Amino acid sequence: MAYLKIAFENFQSIKNQAERAMSQLSLDQLHYSPNKESNSIAIISKHMSGNLKSRFRDFLTADGEKPDRDRDGEFEGAFHSKEDLLNFWNEGWSVLFETLEKLTEADLARTVYIRSEPHNAMQAIQRQIAHQASHSGQIVYLAKMLKNEEWETLSIPRGKSRQYNESMKLEDK
Secondary structure, three states: OHHHHHHHHHHHHHHHHHHHHHOOOOHHHHOOOOOOOOOOHHHHHHHHHHHHHHHHOOOOOOOOOOOOOOOHHHHOOOOOOHHHHHHHHHHHHHHHHHHHHHOOOHHHHOEEEEOOEEEEHHHHHHHHHHHHHHHHHHHHHHHHHHHHHHOOOOOOOOOOHHHHHHHHHHHHO
């Protein structure tokens, strides 16, 4: 169960990082797109949620690309409120976390399919960790760009690494 625990923690960290970035933005900022070929944070989060719902609903028994998924629709439209965006966002994460909680160590070796391509369940989970992490990074980058000097860092502030490292050394003593 160690792998499943680590996977759960990785997904939780990815989700939290994106949410901390999104929390700093207005609805208009969440819909900002640098150009017509780029996605807004709202669209990225819509896609991430749609992907999670498709991949992890009936994870062990149905192809991860569900016939009712409207992938193209994930890249269109807007949310009327930040609450609507976050509700949609959380739907996908709920499907993921509920599925992970039900999996057993033996399930990790089972074959699952994504677009008819076989993976063992562990590979499919790793694929999703990479997918979600890359999009979370896009969200953070866009949010940081939009906030500029008003950005509240999600980790150690720039120029504070030495100070942080020194304080960690003192705690270890």
